[in-house]
Amino acid sequence: xxxxxxxxxxxxxxxxxxxxxxxxxxxxxxxxxxxxxxxxxxxxxxxxxxxxxxxxxxxxxxxxxxxxxxxxxxxxxxxxxxxxxxxxxxxxxxxxxxxxxxxxxxxxxxxxxxxxxxxxxxxxxxxxxxxxxxxxxxxxxxxxxxxxxxxxxxxxxxxxxxxxxxxxxxxxxxxxxxxxxxxxxxxxxxxxxxxxxxxxxxxxxxxxxxxxxxxxxxxxxxxxxxxxxxxxxxxxxxxxxxxxxxxxxxxxxxxx
Numbered sequence: 323x324x325x326x327x328x329x330x331x332x333x334x335x336x337x338x339x340x341x342x343x344x345x346x347x348x349x350x351x352x353x354x355x356x357x358x359x360x361x362x363x364x365x366x367x368x369x370x371x372x373x374x375x376x377x378x379x380x381x382x383x384x385x386x387x388x389x390x391x392x393x394x395x396x397x398x399x400x401x402x403x404x405x406x407x408x409x410x411x412x413x414x415x416x417x418x419x420x421x422x423x424x425x426x427x428x429x430x431x432x433x434x435x436x437x438x439x440x441x442x443x444x445x446x447x448x449x450x451x452x453x454x455x456x457x458x459x460x461x462x463x464x465x466x467x468x469x470x471x472x473x474x475x476x477x478x479x480x481x482x483x484x485x486x487x488x489x490x491x492x493x494x495x496x497x498x499x500x501x502x503x504x505x506x507x508x509x510x511x512x513x514x515x516x517x518x519x520x521x522x523x524x525x526x527x528x529x530x531x532x533x534x535x536x537x538x539x540x541x542x543x544x545x546x547x548x549x550x551x552x553x554x555x556x557x558x559x560x561x562x563x564x565x566x567x568x569x570x571x572x573x574x575x576x577x578x
Contacts, residue, residue, distance in 0.1 A: 412516055414507070428518050428531070452477075 399417035407422040433443035435450040455473035463478040489499035491506040517527040519534040528534045545555030547562040556562040
């Protein structure tokens with residue numbers, strides 16, 4: 323009986339020891355199963371990437387304003403009078419950045435657009451496009467009021483103001499109004515005394531580019547305006563108009 327009790331006690335003690343030794347192993351294995359997954363790090367990185375991608379999808383990309391919107395904004399300033407773009411050379415202000423860029427070519431003398439037919443150069447591509455119609459004779463724009471045709475849409479718009487009497491461009495100094503913005507710009511130089519156009523041959527300066535162009539013909543001898551009746555050439559279109567009246571008998575009526 324005593325020997326049997328000692329065996330049971332020893333066996334019980336051995337079983338208990340084996341259970342105690344097994345428990346840490348099981349706990350360790352459970353801990354490793356939870357915390358030491360070989361894919362845990364990759365899964366966490368994948369989750370971070372997915373969160374970033376979802377965050378980026380929610381943020382709409384910044385879109386640049388289309389050119390049509392920019393043009394519309396510049397046009398709206400013709401009604402509000404806003405001119406946020408200022409020339410650092412002469413102080414003249416403009417409603418659009420593109421107009422300022424073109425204006426700066428007056429001071430720099432830059433004329434990157436050349437006519438392949440006659441070699442004449444221009445500061446703006448649109449001016450060259452209109453000039454090319456002089457050679458082609460193309461005049462696709464017609465006035466609905468009088469039927470007169472024009473090579474450029476802008477020229478037609480300006481012409482229409484003859485019929486409507488519209489003068490949307492006003493001088494801030496004296497209040498005088500004009501049908502064309504370019505005429506207002508030239509008028510403003512009466513107040514400022516600015517003469518930005520310089521003859522590179524003799525150094526004479528002018529307030530208007532057209533006057534410089536006419537002056538340059540005194541050096542070159544160019545006479546681009548020809549009478550369709552007799553073929554006589556003139557350096558200025560106004561001189562040709564006066565000459566044509568000698569053939570037609572038309573007289574200019576001056577209203578006082």
